Amino acid sequence: MAGPAFFTRIPILKNCSTASLIIRFVRFFTSNCPDDTVKENNFLLQNLSTLGVDIKMVRRRQPGILRKQITNENGLVSFLKSKGAEDKTVASIISRYPRSITRSHDYLEKRWLLWRSVFKNDSEIIKIIKRSPESFFRSSDNNNLEKNIAYLCSLGLTSKDLHRLLTTAPRTFSNSLELNQQMVEFLQDIGCSLGGKHKENFAKQIISKNVYILIRSTKRVKANIDFLQDVLHLNNEELLHLLQGSGSEILDLSNEYIKRNFKSVEEKLDLLGCTNEQTTKFIIKYPLALYVSSGNLNNKINCLLEGGITINQILEKPKVLDFSFENIKGRLKTLEEIGYNFKENGISVLDCSRTRFEVKINKLTSIKN
DNA sequence: CTTACCGGGATCTGCCATGGGC
DNA sequence: GCCCATGGCAGATCCCGGTAAG
Numbered sequence: 001m002a003g004p005a006f007f008t009r010i011p012i013l014k015n016c017s018t019a020s021l022i023i024r025f026v027r028f029f030t031s032n033c034p035d036d037t038v039k040e041n042n043f044l045l046q047n048l049s050t051l052g053v054d055i056k057m058v059r060r061r062q063p064g065i066l067r068k069q070i071t072n073e074n075g076l077v078s079f080l081k082s083k084g085a086e087d088k089t090v091a092s093i094i095s096r097y098p099r100s101i102t103r104s105h106d107y108l109e110k111r112w113l114l115w116r117s118v119f120k121n122d123s124e125i126i127k128i129i130k131r132s133p134e135s136f137f138r139s140s141d142n143n144n145l146e147k148n149i150a151y152l153c154s155l156g157l158t159s160k161d162l163h164r165l166l167t168t169a170p171r172t173f174s175n176s177l178e179l180n181q182q183m184v185e186f187l188q189d190i191g192c193s194l195g196g197k198h199k200e201n202f203a204k205q206i207i208s209k210n211v212y213i214l215i216r217s218t219k220r221v222k223a224n225i226d227f228l229q230d231v232l233h234l235n236n237e238e239l240l241h242l243l244q245g246s247g248s249e250i251l252d253l254s255n256e257y258i259k260r261n262f263k264s265v266e267e268k269l270d271l272l273g274c275t276n277e278q279t280t281k282f283i284i285k286y287p288l289a290l291y292v293s294s295g296n297l298n299n300k301i302n303c304l305l306e307g308g309i310t311i312n313q314i315l316e317k318p319k320v321l322d323f324s325f326e327n328i329k330g331r332l333k334t335l336e337e338i339g340y341n342f343k344e345n346g347i348s349v350l351d352c353s354r355t356r357f358e359v360k361i362n363k364l365t366s367i368k369n
Numbered sequence: 370c371t372t373a374c375c376g377g378g379a380t381c382t383g384c385c386a387t388g389g390g391c
Numbered sequence: 392g393c394c395c396a397t398g399g400c401a402g403a404t405c406c407c408g409g410t411a412a413g
Contacts, residue, residue: 064394096383132382139396168380176397212381217399254401293403324405348373353407
């Protein structure tokens with residue numbers, strides 16, 4: 001008979017425990033039952049509809065909110081509008097994070113001020129809330145936010161770093177202070193144990209290079225560091241060097257993903273006649289090879305090979321893989337048309353900005369004519 | 370003057386699970 | 392028993408240009 005294992009193979013039910021499965025089935029079969037919605041606050045429902053909020057989405061995300069008797073949606077709307085948000089933005093914000101309507105005026109004022117201590121103007125903040133309402137509204141603890149900002153500053157992160165952190169990974173600031181501290185201390189410990197000279201700086205370095213790190217679990221980051229050390233046969237010094245360099249960029253990947261990609265790179269290069277040592281060197285030189293999806297990476301490699309470039313040239317200059325498949329393809333075609341010789345001239349021409357590439361091509365064609 | 374090397378900039382949420390509080 | 396706050400997870404690049412080196 002079909003047990004939980006069977007049901008979890010259905011995409012929507014993936015990752016569900018037996019208990020939550022039962023709840024889901026009950027919800028599913030009773031979702032059209034009037035009893036389920038009878039407790040909802042009709043006045044609130046009306047109000048939200050008028051504001052253009054997607055009620056279905058609210059019901060799916062945070063059904064409890066619709067049963068509340070006291071909410072502050074009107075206050076929220078006027079607050080966000082006073083900061084420059086459009087009606088339809090506010091509606092979308094509430095639809096995606098319904099709990100936002102439970103935040104009080106004082107909360108909103110205080111939180112806004114704290115965010116403003118990092119951002120230059122209101123519109124920057126609106127842009128981020130629009131992108132990720134949850135990041136702004138999820139925590140009700142403004143004191144914690146204040147402490148986080150102070151803490152991150154105390155690490156020596158510049159205001160520019162802070163700005164980038166809050167812009168790109170706004171969730172960082174809704175983490176509990178303790179969680180952020182845990183990650184920082186974890187990173188500092190790693191730096192120490194690898195014999196880093198500027199021990200206090202190691203965590204700071206990683207964070208400013210990879211602003212996503214603080215929204216990952218230490219478990220994940222640790223697993224990735226261990227994996228890299230193991231699979232690349234690195235001693236402490238080499239590992240430290242890697243992590244301080246471009247290795248930091250791949251630390252936040254999911255463990256399985258990074259492993260899968262490593263395996264794929266290994267197989268691909270093996271197929272092309274490379275030694276294990278070459279593969280290892282390649283990854284150390286270009287850790288981003290583990291970041292891109294294996295399909296994408298293989299497409300780029302194939303494309304370069306078909307264009308008359310050797311695998312050794314790629315291993316020497318992996319940066320050419322930074323560019324998109326389309327870009328690489330286009331440039332190879334252009335270069336072929338003018339008879340560019342990679343053997344003589346190398347492949348650096350592929351690793352430059354659009355403007356520089358065009359200048360180069362113009363020059364080559366004018367010489368030809 | 371051209372090329373090579375290198376670092377940096379943009380961008381990145383929406384969902385589920387869980388434990389504690391009420 | 393429900394709701395809240397919060398932790399955690401999967402997902403998966405591309406490009407530019409300063410400047411040192413030649």
